[in-house]
Structure formats: C-alpha cells, structure tokens
Amino acid sequence: MRLIKGYPVSLKEKEFHYCPGCTHGLAHRLIAEVLDELEIREEAIGVASVGCSVLAYEYFNCDMQQAAHGRAPAVATGIKRVHPDKVVFTYQGDGDLASIGLAELIHAANRGEKITVIFINNAIYGMTGGQMAPTTLPGQRTSTSPAGRSSSETGFPLKIAELLSTVEGVAYLARVSLHDPAHIVEGKRAIKTAFEYQLAGRGFSLVEILAACPTNWGMTPLKALEFVRDEMLKVYPKGVYRRLEK
Amino acid sequence: MRVIVFIKRGALLMKRLMTGNEAIAEAAIRAGCRYFFAYPITPQNEIPEYMALHLPEHGGVFLQAESEIAAINMVYGAAGAGARVMTSSSSPGISLKMEGISYIAAAELPCVIVNVMRGGPGLGGIQPSQSDYFQAVKGGGHGDYRLLVLAPASVQEAAGLTAEAFVLADYYRNPVLILADGIIGQMMEPVTFEDIKPGENIAKPWATTGARGREPNIINSLYLDPEELEEHNRKLFRKYEEMKESEQRAELYRMEDAELVLVAYGTTARIAMTAVDMAREKGLKAGLVRPISLFPFPERIIRSTIRQSSAYLAVEMSMGQMVEDLRLAVNGERPVYFYGRTGGVVPTAEEILERIEILAGGYEGCA
Ligand SMILES: Cc1ncc(C[n+]2csc(CCOP(=O)(O)OP(=O)(O)O)c2C)c(N)n1
Ligand code: SF4
Numbered sequence: 001m002r003l004i005k006g007y008p009v010s011l012k013e014k015e016f017h018y019c020p021g022c023t024h025g026l027a028h029r030l031i032a033e034v035l036d037e038l039e040i041r042e043e044a045i046g047v048a049s050v051g052c053s054v055l056a057y058e059y060f061n062c063d064m065q066q067a068a069h070g071r072a073p074a075v076a077t078g079i080k081r082v083h084p085d086k087v088v089f090t091y092q093g094d095g096d097l098a099s100i101g102l103a104e105l106i107h108a109a110n111r112g113e114k115i116t117v118i119f120i121n122n123a124i125y126g127m128t129g130g131q132m133a134p135t136t137l138p139g140q141r142t143s144t145s146p147a148g149r150s151s152s153e154t155g156f157p158l159k160i161a162e163l164l165s166t167v168e169g170v171a172y173l174a175r176v177s178l179h180d181p182a183h184i185v186e187g188k189r190a191i192k193t194a195f196e197y198q199l200a201g202r203g204f205s206l207v208e209i210l211a212a213c214p215t216n217w218g219m220t221p222l223k224a225l226e227f228v229r230d231e232m233l234k235v236y237p238k239g240v241y242r243r244l245e246k
Numbered sequence: 247m248r249v250i251v252f253i254k255r256g257a258l259l260m261k262r263l264m265t266g267n268e269a270i271a272e273a274a275i276r277a278g279c280r281y282f283f284a285y286p287i288t289p290q291n292e293i294p295e296y297m298a299l300h301l302p303e304h305g306g307v308f309l310q311a312e313s314e315i316a317a318i319n320m321v322y323g324a325a326g327a328g329a330r331v332m333t334s335s336s337s338p339g340i341s342l343k344m345e346g347i348s349y350i351a352a353a354e355l356p357c358v359i360v361n362v363m364r365g366g367p368g369l370g371g372i373q374p375s376q377s378d379y380f381q382a383v384k385g386g387g388h389g390d391y392r393l394l395v396l397a398p399a400s401v402q403e404a405a406g407l408t409a410e411a412f413v414l415a416d417y418y419r420n421p422v423l424i425l426a427d428g429i430i431g432q433m434m435e436p437v438t439f440e441d442i443k444p445g446e447n448i449a450k451p452w453a454t455t456g457a458r459g460r461e462p463n464i465i466n467s468l469y470l471d472p473e474e475l476e477e478h479n480r481k482l483f484r485k486y487e488e489m490k491e492s493e494q495r496a497e498l499y500r501m502e503d504a505e506l507v508l509v510a511y512g513t514t515a516r517i518a519m520t521a522v523d524m525a526r527e528k529g530l531k532a533g534l535v536r537p538i539s540l541f542p543f544p545e546r547i548i549r550s551t552i553r554q555s556s557a558y559l560a561v562e563m564s565m566g567q568m569v570e571d572l573r574l575a576v577n578g579e580r581p582v583y584f585y586g587r588t589g590g591v592v593p594t595a596e597e598i599l600e601r602i603e604i605l606a607g608g609y610e611g612c613a
Contacts, residue, residue, distance in 0.1 A: 041457070042456055042457050042458040042459070043456045043458070044456065044457075045327070045454045045455075045456060047323070054468060055468075057464045057466055060462075061457075061462060062456075062457050062462050063454035063455065063456055063457050063462050063463045063464070064454070064462060064463075064464050064465070064466075065322070065323060065326045065327075065454055065464075065465040065466070066353075066464070066465065066466040066467065066468055067319065067322070067323075067349075068319060068322075068345055068346060068349050071315065071316070071319035071322075071346070074311070074315070074316040074317075074319035074320050074322075074323065075319050075320070075322050075323035075326075076323060077309070077316075077320050077323060078281070078283065078319070078320035078321060078322060078323025078324035078325075078326075078327065078329075078331070079323040079324065079326065079327045079454060080323075081281060081307045081309065081320070081324060082281060082307075082323075082324045082327040082328065082329040082331075083327055083455060083456070086455070086456050103312055103313060103315075103316065104312070104315075104316050104319070107311075107312035107316065
C-alpha cells in the first residue's frame with residue numbers, strides 16, 4: 001500500500017471538537033495542506049475568531065492569536081504591519097465576520113491589507129446554539145427565527161463575496177463549497193491562490209466557504225451537505241469574484 | 247514650535263514649547279514606540295497627527311483605524327507580535343476600546359494607551375474632565391483585571407511618564423494607561439526630552455513572530471476550565487500586588503507641617519497647589535498629596551500623612567471618584583471631604599481656598 005497523503009504538518013495531531021459532518025474540520029485540513037505545500041508554516045501567523053472555531057489556535061501548528069468577536073481583521077492588520085514578511089491569515093465564521101465584524105472586514109479589505117481571510121459561511125450562529133445570522137436563508141428556521149427568517153422583518157442573506165467585489169484593495173476573492181470531492185479540490189485551489197496572492201504582496205484576499213452545520217440546522221450530515229448543494233449554492237453562487245493580475 | 251533655552255545651574259537646557267499631546271507623541275517615539283493605531287477625537291487629535299507626521303521618519307507605522315474598536319484590536323495584534331505599540335483617544339473612544347483592553351490585559355500584552363479625558367457621560371463635551379477615573383483604575387472592561395495608570399500634571403511629566411510607560415508595560419506584561427485631562431493635552435509648556443532614552447528591548451520569546459525552529463506561540467485569553475481561569479486570574483492579581491508594592495507614586499507639596507491635606511491629581515493638582523499657597527498666606531496649614539500613580543493608588547503615602555492630618559479634601563474634575571480610593575486609604579481614621587466641578591468646568595484656586603477656609607473653620611458642610 002502506498003500513502004498518498006499523510007497528516008499535514010501544519011495541523012497539530014489533536015482531535016477536533018467539531019460535530020460530525022461539520023465543515024470546520026475539513027476547512028482546517030485544507031488550509032493546513034496549503035501551508036504545507038507552500039512551505040509557509042513557519043512564516044504563518046493565524047488569527048482565530050469567536051465561534052465554533054475559537055479553538056483553531058489549538059489545531060493549527062503555527063503561531064496563533066485569538067481575537068475578540070469580529071475583530072480578527074484588525075488584529076491581523078496589527079500583526080501584518082509589524083511583520084510584513086510573514087503570512088497572516090484569519091479564520092472567521094459568518095456571525096463573526098458578516099455581523100459584528102463587518103466594519104473591520106471591509107476596512108481591512110479596503111486598505112488592501114496583505115492578509116488572507118478564510119470565511120466560513122454556515123448561515124447560522126453555531127457556537128451560541130443556532131441563532132439567525134445575517135447570512136441565514138429566507139425562510140430558514142433558527143432559534144431566533146423560529147417561524148423561518150422573514151426578509152421583510154430581518155433582511156436578506158448578506159452576500160459577502162458580492163459586497164467585497166467592488167472594494168479596490170481586494171486582490172483575490174472567491175466563493176467555494178466543500179459539499180463533494182470535486183468541490184473540495186476546487187475549494188483547496190482557491191485557498192491556495194488566496195495565500196499566493198498574499199505572498200506576491202498583491203493585497204487583501206478572501207475565500208468564502210459555504211459550510212454545513214448539521215447540528216444547528218437539525219439535519220443529518222448527509223442532508224446538510226445536500227442543503228449546501230441545493231439551497232445555499234442557489235443564494236450564494238460559487239465563483240471568483242475578484243482577481244487582480246498576480 | 248518654539249525653542250527656548252533655559253539656563254539651569256549653569257548648564258544649557260534646550261527646551262521646546264509643546265502641547266502635552268505633542269509631548270506624549272514625541273516621548274513615545276523616543277521611547278521606541280514604532281506602531282500607533284488610533285481614531286480621531288477631540289481633545290487628543292495632536293497625538294495621532296504628530297505620529298502621522300513623525301513616526302514614518304523613524305521607520306514606524308502610523309495607521310488611522312476605522313474606529314477605536316479596530317484601533318485597540320490592531321494594538322492587540324501588534325503587541326502580540328512583539329512590537330512596542332500605542333493608541334490614544336478620549337473618553338467616549340476609550341469606552342469603545344474597553345473590550346479590547348480587557349483582552350490585552352488577559353493575554354498579558356504590553357502596550358500604552360492614552361486617555362485625554364473630556365466631560366461625560368454620553369457624548370458629553372470636549373472640555374477637560376477627570377470623570378473616567380473609575381473606568382481607568384477599576385478595570386474598565388469586563389473581568390478581573392487592572393491597568394497600571396499614571397496621571398501627569400505637566401507637559402514635562404506627560405512626556406516622562408509616557409516614555410516610562412513602555413518600560414513598565416514590558417516589565418509587567420500589562421497595558422499601561424496614561425490618564426490625562428484635556429488641559430494637560432492642550433496646554434503648552436516648555437519640555438525637554440534629554441532624559442528620555444529608548445527603553446531596553448527586552449526579549450519577548452512569547453510573541454507571534456512565525457514558529458521558525460520552535461513550538462508555536464499562542465496569544466490567547468480563553469480558559470474554558472473555570473479552575474484554570476481562576477488560576478490565571480490569581481496570577482494576574484499577583485502581578486497587580488507587585489505593582490502595589492513597587493509602583494505607588496505621589497508628590498508631596500508643602501506637607502511638612504500640613505494639617506488639612508488636599509489630594510488631587512493632574513491639572514486639578516496644579517490648581518490645588520495655588521490654593522495651598524493662598525491658604526498658607528492666610529496662615530492655614532494646608533498641604534497637597536498629588537497621586538501620580540492612580541493604580542496602584544498611593545495609599546502608603548496617604549497613610550504616612552494620617553498622623554499629622556486633621557482632615558482630607560479630595561479635589562477632582564468629576565462628581566467624586568478618586569475620593570473613594572482616598573476614603574479606602576484613610577479607612578475612617580480622619581474625615582474625608584470632597585470638592586469637584588464636572589462637565590468640563592475647571593475649579594478655580596479661589597473656590598478650593600473657600601473650601602479650605604470652611605474646613606479650617608471646623609464646618610462639616612463641605613460637599
Ligand atoms: C462581543 C461578543 N458578543 C457575543 C459573543 C457570543 N458569541 C460567541 S460565538 C457567536 C457567534 C458565532 O457564530 P459564527 O461566527 O457564525 O461561527 P460558528 O459558530 O457558526 O462557526 C457569538 C454571538 C461573544 N463571544 N462576544
Ligand atoms: S455547532 Fe455547527 S458549526 Fe459548530 S461544530 Fe457543530 S456543526 Fe460545526
């Protein structure tokens with residue numbers, strides 16, 4: 001037997017605390033593989049946010065700072081300004097990035113901070129028990145939209161990739177999904193490209209990852225992946241939304 | 247900026263006429279601060295403006311953040327990355343920074359924060375005030391923590407304390423707050439920077455610099471296990487105890503034979519000194535203790551004056567905040583009175599003298 005892929009060096013050998021079928025673990029692994037392939041683990045400084053992935057600093061095998069809820073892009077700005085030669089990334093959920101931290105996100109993007117943001121959009125607040133997020137789909141039931149999200153009362157899914165596509169400091173911007181192997185390969189390619197843009201000093205890069213939260217969606221892991229494929233991708237089309245010359 | 251040459255004990259001393267805000271910025275640069283993140287607010291705008299102009303000359307980074315929240319989190323990132331870093335603001339902006347300051351204190355990161363206080367609450371006003379004392383010395387944000395708080399009473403002292411703040415921040419791995427009022431920030435006085443040297447660059451092996459050839463470093467304030475968090479908080483408080491042991495500072499003014507002891511800090515202390523002089527001319531034995539460290543509060547110095555004193559009078563530009571720490575220090579052994587103006591109104595020496603005279607007359611009606 002031949003080992004095709006081993007455990008990424010950029011991940012600590014620690015069991016994830018994530019629920020079965022959660023996308024966080026998969027996204028962690030893809031980032032770690034990219035850090036390995038680009039040989040930047042020892043140059044990398046990651047910023048963990050507040051959400052189910054708050055313990056990301058326990059998993060990534062590189063220097064890490066844990067940031068206050070929503071403030072990861074500001075923290076990453078501080079780090080990158082001190083160490084312009086290092087690779088700085090944030091890992092944020094949709095409550096963190098698209099709700100409480102929207103200002104920090106947009107301004108870091110607009111300044112063209114040479115950081116990479118990995119944005120996990122699971123359309124819900126996972127850690128606090130399944131409340132509505134700005135990204136929750138119309139009609140989607142959550143613990144704070146028990147009758148389903150009413151757009152006339154609580155607005156529409158906030159489309160971060162589309163929103164940032166006009167921001168001039170953004171060098172690379174993509175939305176991907178990880179619901180099947182082909183999309184996982186595509187998703188990893190986008191993550192790698194985002195880091196390459198940072199390494200080339202081209203500006204701000206972000207990958208929005210459509211993710212499943214089976215626990216708070218009240219679905220089996222399989223059903224949750226189908227929901228990503230059949231419902232989320234309709235509202236959040238995948239694609240590259242901005243890409244400067246490298 | 248005007249340059250004045252003073253002849254002091256035969257030596258030529260180059261002094262520059264500067265505002266307190268500018269002096270704070272210049273002192274920070276000289277102390278080795280190379281990163282500055284802030285958002286504009288009166289009456290401290292001269293600090294970011296000075297930094298914008300001069301920090302790049304020293305290879306540093308000035309960045310105007312999108313908010314005070316972003317600014318303090320940039321400070322968290324930069325401090326965690328090992329840099330000597332500062333932010334400044336005024337009262338409403340400091341309120342916004344409080345969550346970040348709590349994180350910085352919890353993660354034990356060194357940095358310097360300047361609050362040039364204006365009147366509150368709410369949007370309040372833009373005139374000088376001392377009404378953020380509680381917020382400064384009792385923690386301010388959420389959780390069990392303290393800042394080391396220093397209060398300058400002149401432009402020269404603002405410069406000196408700012409420079410020293412970086413050394414103390416590194417030593418204690420704790421944020422240091424310079425608590426100034428709008429007058430200290432705005433007034434011009436001659437100042438020299440000759441004594442200010444870049445603080446020694448102490449090693450920061452804990453900083454996030456990229457895990458090259460070592461185990462990863464983690465900057466964090468999350469402790470999910472309550473026992474662990476309690477242990478962490480106890481560790482923080484051992485540090486605060488060390489500060490109480492080593493950092494209590496105050497200036498004594500005409501205290502040799504003083505019986506009525508005024509206690510005031512910052513601009514108010516300057517005015518209180520004049521009031522003490524006026525009282526002395528009238529034969530009243532007044533003196534002043536001027537706290538320089540507000541956390542730790544100089545309770546040992548206060549207590550050393552109890553035997554000679556008949557009463558204490560706290561004077562503040564607030565409705566009465568520091569007076570509570572004074573009462574704790576005096577511990578009921580002498581009466582403690584309060585006189586304050588607030589909302590941006592600055593007390594006059596005459597008003598304070600009036601209170602001294604009332605107290606000397608034995609009235610208890612001073613409030
Ligand atoms: C200032 C502040 N407000 C609220 C919270 C509580 N909180 C923790 S995680 C979270 C939402 C996280 O949701 P998301 O970013 O979508 O990440 P997920 O858990 O879904 O991965 C909230 C509101 C907090 N920690 N800090
Ligand atoms: S609650 Fe949702 S986001 Fe959080 S670990 Fe479980 S599945 Fe993942």
